[in-house]
Amino acid sequence: MRDTSGRSVANEIAKRTTKPVELVSIQDYSGTLQATAEAAKIATKMVQDASMAEREPILFSDLVVGTECGGSDACSGLSANPAVGYVSDAIAEKGGTSILAETTELIGAEHLLADRAKNEHVVKRVYEVIEAMENRAFGMGVDIRTGNPSPGNKKGGLTTLEEKSLGAAAKAGTSRLNELVNYAEKPTEKGLVWMDTPGHDIEQLTGMTAGGAQLVLFTSGRGTPTGSPIAPVIKIATNTAMFETMNDNMDVNAGTIIEGKETIEEMGERLMAEIASVASGKRTKAEILKQHDFGIWRIGPTF
Numbered sequence: 001m002r003d004t005s006g007r008s009v010a011n012e013i014a015k016r017t018t019k020p021v022e023l024v025s026i027q028d029y030s031g032t033l034q035a036t037a038e039a040a041k042i043a044t045k046m047v048q049d050a051s052m053a054e055r056e057p058i059l060f061s062d063l064v065v066g067t068e069c070g071g072s073d074a075c076s077g078l079s080a081n082p083a084v085g086y087v088s089d090a091i092a093e094k095g096g097t098s099i100l101a102e103t104t105e106l107i108g109a110e111h112l113l114a115d116r117a118k119n120e121h122v123v124k125r126v127y128e129v130i131e132a133m134e135n136r137a138f139g140m141g142v143d144i145r146t147g148n149p150s151p152g153n154k155k156g157g158l159t160t161l162e163e164k165s166l167g168a169a170a171k172a173g174t175s176r177l178n179e180l181v182n183y184a185e186k187p188t189e190k191g192l193v194w195m196d197t198p199g200h201d202i203e204q205l206t207g208m209t210a211g212g213a214q215l216v217l218f219t220s221g222r223g224t225p226t227g228s229p230i231a232p233v234i235k236i237a238t239n240t241a242m243f244e245t246m247n248d249n250m251d252v253n254a255g256t257i258i259e260g261k262e263t264i265e266e267m268g269e270r271l272m273a274e275i276a277s278v279a280s281g282k283r284t285k286a287e288i289l290k291q292h293d294f295g296i297w298r299i300g301p302t303f
Contacts (some may be wrong), residue, residue: 020046055281061095064187065275066208066216066231067171068101070201072149073156073221075238077167079267080219080254084236085173086268087217087275092175092191099208100172100192103133104144104199109165113194117177125180129196156221171219183297184210201226202295205233215278217271225249226293227286232278235285236271251285 010023022042029035067084069076088098100106106113107130114126137144149158158164172192179189180196184207187193195211197204201224205216209230216231218224221238223246237243240255252274256262262270278284285291 020049022046058279059094060091061190063091063275063279064097064099064212064214065091066099066101066205066213067218068201068204068208068216069105069168069171069219070224070226071156071220071222072105072153072158072164072167073238073242074158075156075255075258076158076219076221077163077170078238079257079264080221080236080238081167081170082264083254083257083267083271084171084217084219086264087173087271088171088192089173089175090268090272092173095190097187097190097212098173098175098192099187099211099213100169100194101197101204101208102168102199103129103194103196104148105168106130106165106194107134107144107148108162109169112166112169113172113177116175116192118179118189122177122180126177126194129180129194133196133198152222171217181211183207186212198297200295200297202293203297206230206294206296215275217275219254220250223249225286225289225291227284227289227291229292229294232284233286233291234271234274234278249285249289249291 006023006025010021014021024035024039024042026032026035029038067088069081091098110126110130114123117123117126134144148161149164153164175192178191178193179187180194181187183195183197195207197207205228208216209228214231216228216233217236218226218233219236219238221242223242227233234252235250236252236254237250238254239258240253243250243253243255252271254267257264257267
């Protein structure tokens with residue numbers, strides 16, 4: 001039987017990183033209060049050590065960027081998602097890695113991604129993960145194809161799962177699909193990589209960051225405020241009305257594409273500049289607001 005204790009998990013993490021790893025157990029420190037005090041001491045030292053680190057210039061080829069959409073609307077597939085697709089292509093061209101997630105929200109568009117697969121192995125994986133995701137839903141008495149779009153998506157103007165999936169797939173741009181990895185698995189290929197994740201926003205973020213994503217581009221038409229405690233999340237509004245209403249939470253307004261003020265390419269270049277700024281230390285709105293959402297896809301099927 002595999003050891004799943006906290007210590008074994010900490011040891012496995014330590015094997016895979018050069019960063020400091022510490023474990024504080026309530027049982028080892030005689031209860032919550034003493035454990036909390038010990039954790040505070042350790043965290044203080046970690047912050048002090050981190051403050052001594054010096055910034056070093058890196059290339060886009062060193063970046064792993066996650067992509068995600070949450071609270072999609074009728075504008076998602078026309079503005080923010082295609083702009084993210086432009087960025088995905090640009091990062092791939094520069095030798096970096098772009099992660100496409102949300103298997104549930106690619107159902108109905110999987111054949112388009114399979115047509116761009118690097119080889120037959122990746123093609124096979126595309127259809128396998130789609131079938132497996134649907135079968136998990138069927139096992140719970142749920143049909144994803146009839147249960148989507150969600151009520152919020154419908155209020156935003158989406159009408160069918162296929163429409164939603166085509167919009168979600170737009171984040172993948174036009175690059176070749178080089179690999180399909182499991183949830184939280186680190187890609188071995190660069191360029192465009194698909195990670196098999198559920199549609200739940202927070203679980204997606206955790207999976208992509210566990211797989212090495214250093215920042216995430218997150219598009220929203222309904223105003224999802226989700227962030228991550230691990231990596232900065234750049235929130236991109238798909239329409240100007242929502243951007244103005246939720247300016248506290250949104251970093252970039254892609255609604256200018258809908259209004260004809262910017263092209264997809266121009267917005268894509270603006271997002272590339274935003275990535276460079278955030279990678280250089282600029283804080284995102286989610287970071288400023290301490291939107292530290294965290295969840296792991298492990299207790300049971302979520303979609």
